[in-house]
Amino acid sequence: MTNGIVIVGAGHAGVQAAASLREEGYDGPVILIGDEQELPYHKPPLSKTFIKDAAAKPQPLRGEAFYTGSSIDFRPGTRIDSIDARAGRLDVAGGSPLAFDRLILATGSRPRVLKLDGAELAGVVSLRSIADARLIRELSAKTEDVVILGGGFIGLEIAATLRAAARNVTVVEAVDRLLGRAVAPVIASHVRQRLEAIGVRILTETTVARLEGENGRVSAAIMSTGERLPAQMVIIGIGVVPNVELAQGAGLAIANGIRVDQHMQSSIAEILAIGDAASYRHWFTGGDVRLESVQNATDQARLAARTIGGHAEPFSAVPWFWSDIGDMKLQMVGLTQGGDHHVVLGDLADNKFSIYHYAGNRLLGIESVNRPADHMLGRKMLGAGFSPTPQMVATGPEGLKAAFAAFSQGEPARAAG
Incomplete structure (x- = not known):
């Protein structure tokens, strides 16, 4: 058997x-x-x-x-x-x-383990499982002040959620911007601006020196600058x-x-x-x-x-990702490392835009905020091996769709025009 x-x-x-x-x-x-x-x-x-x-x-x-x-x-x-x-x-x-x-x-x-004095205190949590989420939900019901260590997707999603529930939220990120491994600087800056506008405090290029507690529970995070942040819950989101x-x-x-x-x-x-x-x-x-x-x-x-x-082809799936942070739906397709320039469609002020990343004339990936149609078209283009020129992208969604349609119909000369 x-x-x-x-x-x-x-x-x-x-x-x-x-x-x-x-x-x-x-x-x-x-x-x-x-x-x-x-x-x-x-x-x-x-x-x-x-x-x-x-x-x-x-x-x-x-x-x-x-x-x-x-x-x-x-x-x-x-x-x-x-x-x-x-x-x-x-x-x-x-x-x-x-x-x-x-x-x-x-x-x-x-979750990556935090090596920090006070990390063992009750109220210091990470999110990876349903049990973690239940604990965060339970603690947030009786918490006023939350400190989130790490400015990645998980930390920022939680920050927006808890701020919408009227908690005082501070995000602490060790490097000089949010989402450092994940998105372009212009996206990171936009996310920071939107979060700060709803009252999330964001500290970059800052670390926590230690956590303090009372009766075994966390009560404050002490910054490397010496500032003391009240915290009845500290959420660790420093990667996995x-x-x-x-x-x-x-x-x-x-x-x-x-x-x-x-x-x-x-x-x-x-x-x-x-x-x-x-x-x-x-x-x-x-x-x-x-x-x-x-x-x-x-x-x-x-x-x-x-x-x-017994009948597998080599792995060739186009990678795509998403994150919902407050009123921002971030959608990413492709891998943009190594890009040297980009084209922006849409308006940052409207909270609806996409960034097309290039290495030379090769489209590497697209990062979108509240423009799902751009994302879906990007998945189709990258999956088909179509790399529109920056000039094509600049014509806007309709021109880009027309160029991709021409490519799909086997008319590369027309698409190049």
Whole structure:
């Protein structure tokens, strides 16, 4: 009897992998292992709607009937201690060993630990799971002053949400701008301006020296400048680290994540890795990346299932991301590192604009604020391999759509005009 496929990690990547295996016709055993007791759920709402609504419940990725109806053996609250790759076996904490023919690691990532005096105080939290979101929601109901360490997407989403609930919110970022790894300076500046306009205080080029507490609970954050910020809750959002320990212990190659090839196979072919924990050579940029997004997780999961089915093409999905921060829907497509100039469409003052990033005449990616049509067209263009010139972009959405239509119809000469 076949041992089947075991998937470790029941987030977006793991659940999609299980679903895609069945969609691809795999009829052997599929075991999905999650370390939480919850039915797998959507994570993006946790920093927004969930923490502001006391009645909000987790949004399941799939209904319970999906797992039983698809013969997927979902095992919540299960932790894997180690992988014996040679024997094809997992050592399960408190349980019997589990054999596998193929293993998919969808182990995700975890919040980076803050090494700071006072970090152990009650009221100092990070957001990664539904349990974290419940705690933030509970604490915010009895909190006036919140300090958020880290000016990335998660920190700013929470800042906007809690400020809308009339909390006093201060964001502390160590570098000179917000969203330093994620978006262009003009987007970061715009986000800062909009947040400050609603009363979020933002401190850049500043760090926290220590946290103070009373009766075991956090009461203040002491800045490197000596300023004392009252805080009944401190939220840590200084990035994440990939969960590679199981893979590393099994002897898999590690390079800022579990190293995989263009078919999602690790250095041991029977073990695949997908999602936040996987690093790979990106087809578009030629550089090594590890992407933290729902889209990347689900696209890689689908490809992993096809790889196991024996008919996979190299990974070539166009990366895209999004974030809702207050009244700003940020949507990004492509990877813009290495860009040397850009074109702006729309008006920053209207809070509706897009930035088209170029390296020479090659379109690298588009960052949009409240212009979803630009984003959707950008996904189609990059996916089709169409790189409009900056002059085409400058003609506006209608001209750009016409140029792409001409390209799609196999008329590059007309499109170039």
